[in-house]
Amino acid sequence: MPGQAHDLRAVADLIEGLCADHLLADRAFDADWLRSALDEQEITPVIPPKSNRRLRPRSCHPICARPNPSRSFCPGFI
Template identity: 65%
Template sequence: MPHSFWCSPGTPLGSGRKRGTLCQAIERSRGGITTKILALTDALGNLVDFCLMPGPAHDLRKTDTLVRDLSAGHLLADSAFDADWLRNDLLERDIIPIIPPKSNRKFPATFDKETYKWRHLIENYFGKLKENRGIEMRSCKTD
């Protein structure tokens, strides 16, 4: 799988993880064994690229690999992606970040609220995934 960057080469087998989950995007948290999907869609809500991460990992952890080759006019994301390095990277590539600031920011960044309303398309995509879980997603423990 091209986006399986979680396991570093040369990780010893006795690293505390069970067999079969060593290089998988799966991890135990208080809620159980979880996996997180980080998805990139086009303007119509169709999937462009995705990567899997362990559930407790922060969303920004693999964002740079997902948007590395992105060419677009705007990037709409929720406030979990509010980071200065991401905003600066997008602006250098002439991509306008439409990301609401986190509530704890001392100097909140501005964003276009009207354009941000179109982010419902990605939420619709995840709703379709949850609706058709048996068809579109495998329900096994590894990626």
């Protein structure tokens, strides 16, 4: 994508036909449409919610609760 466009705009094309069990992304990719698209493909989103999200998604994937560096990836979930 040219210029200063956000990466989220290109995600729809990238996940089309993706063969994966989980998608790990940072909070910049916390979008309802992305979570829905992943659910349709039976891919578990591992994405921490943005701080300004009104309705928080279901609890994060258990990988966020493990005592290792990935825990810092999903703050606020226990």
